[in-house]
Amino acid sequence: MNGLCFQISSWILIVEENKLYRQGREVTVEPRLVNLLSFLAQSPGEVFCREELIEHVWDGAIVTDQVVTQSIFELRKILKDGRVDCDRFIATVPKRGYKLVAETIPLTTSDASKLKQQAEVSASDITEEKKSADESEDDNEPTITAFPAGPLTRAVTHISNHAAAEKAKHDDQLTFYQRYKLQIFDAFLLATLIAIIFLCTYVQRKPDITKVLDTQVVEFSYHASQSSDVTSEYLADGITQELMSDVLMLGDYRVQLKKAAFTTGVLPGKVVSVIVAKQQGQSYLDINYHNNASNRLIFSRQYLISDGELYNNLRQASWDLMAALNINATELQLNNVMAKLPEEQNILTKLLIAYHYTTQTDVELFMQGITLFEEILAVEPNNGLLLAERYIAYNVLASLSPSKDFIEEVKLAGKALLANYADVGSNHLLGREYEAFALQALQKGDIQKANHFIALAGKERRSPLYYIILGKLAELRGDLDSAGDAYTQAFYIDASLETYQLCLNLAFHSNLDVIAWFMHSVVNPTSIKLK
Secondary structure, three states, rough: OOOOEEEOOEEEEEEOOOOEEEEOEEEOOOOOHHHHHHHHHHHHOOOOHHHHHHHHOOOOOOOHHHHHHHHHHHHHHHHHHOOOOOOOEEEEEEOEEEOOOOOOEEEEEHHHHHHHHHHHHHHHHHHHHHHHHHHHHHHHOOOOOOOOHHHHHHHHHHHHHHHHHHHHOOOOOOOOHHHHHHHHHHHHHHHHHHHHHHHHHOOOOOOOOEEEEEEEEEEEEEEEEOOOOOOOOOOOHHHHHHHHHHHHHHOOEEEEEEEOOOOOEEEEEEEEEEEEEOOOOEEEEEEEEEHHHHEEEEEEEEEEEOOOOOHHHHHHHHHHHHHHOOOOOOHHHHHOOOOOOOOOOOHHHHHHHHHOOOOOOOOHHHHHHHHHHHHHHHHHHOOHHHHHHHHHHHHHHHHHHHOOHHHHHHHHHHHHHHOOOOOHHHHHOOHHHHHHHHHHHHHHOOOOOOOOOOHHHHHHHOHHHHHHHHHHHHHHHHOHHHHHHHHHHHHEEEEOOOHHHHHHHHOOOOOHHHHHHHHHHOOOOOOOOOO
């Protein structure tokens, strides 16, 4: 393969040098990875299975499929070069193999050398500018003596210079008394210096600990790649919420959605980023899991979510993430996380985008999410999960806009929810359904039923809504401390204005200034309470 050169996106690959070049960057790559990349670059867009890669890249040597998978993973990491939102390079085609999807152009050796020199010149220009700036600073700085003129040094120097001047003037030796005074003064200075060194060594300032890592917290974040549209970002948000729900259902972790930047306090031990990217007319889901304790990327995988593959690959992504997080779930439990989710591509996409809209505080945007729920229910009118989502959404909307009247909509959604179940107690429901029934009982003032249903919901998962309903029930018991703890836990999972307003207005108004003072002070930092 010597003599082959390619331009792959912004990279220049020179095979005989085993190197990749980009503006300001030069990366040495292992020969096996260079051979793999150059083979894929000769047929960009063509899918190769593992057996074909072993035959052409490894010359038919006896290697396992894991070797190929690991090589693809390392190659992706090198090409991304630490850029999270860069375009995709190598795509995984489920059940078929891998293909190079980045724009690829074969180059002659001379063209590759020119582009390489341009990259090196760009890098050297930056280095020369920095070097010139440093030299300029050095020229302007005054000469520094070996011993800076501190107070103690100046005193000793002054006395020594004075003695030398007297000796030169009178050409006479110091008397015994003069030498004695100088020795006493030198001994005093030496004792003072030793004392200072002792204090600096043994009397140290206590360290300021500003960050603590909690390995039981998983933080989720989402975004779309630069080449994707805004709908991809909404879909990424919906998928993120679904994966968070799966972790809550199957694991013992606490989860939180990254909406605010915390500079101090408790940091999440694990970070999961969800990216939806569009490439060559196809949509892909990228999931990356980084462990902050070891500072290592533990899991990175891509899934096709277009062409009718959204349901199956969302299910596979959830299973893979659970395994990466060491959540030991049974197959039945793993199947339950997808229970009642629509399998049809278009309907499931609508549901996931609806999840995005129903986390917004803007009433018009929130109504778009409810409209999507209504459209899905027109196709699946007896889907208990969707009926529960619609009922909860109307209640949330009423809490976000207390000045508007949504009583009739809430009642109709509640009737449809109850009509779908002949006997709620005889059915095993999803956590979201139990939350909806607990909220309905709370609205009707049936505290016993509300406590029963929220306890069942807690066995399935513990979402922000679960903690908010717990807080409302604690308030009705007069236990304001437990109510404040519950509201704060909900706000910890989803630190957003929507969560705050739900704690404030869901079912009835709560005085958060008294019940959850910390959360109130965070959301209202300029408020001043006069006594």
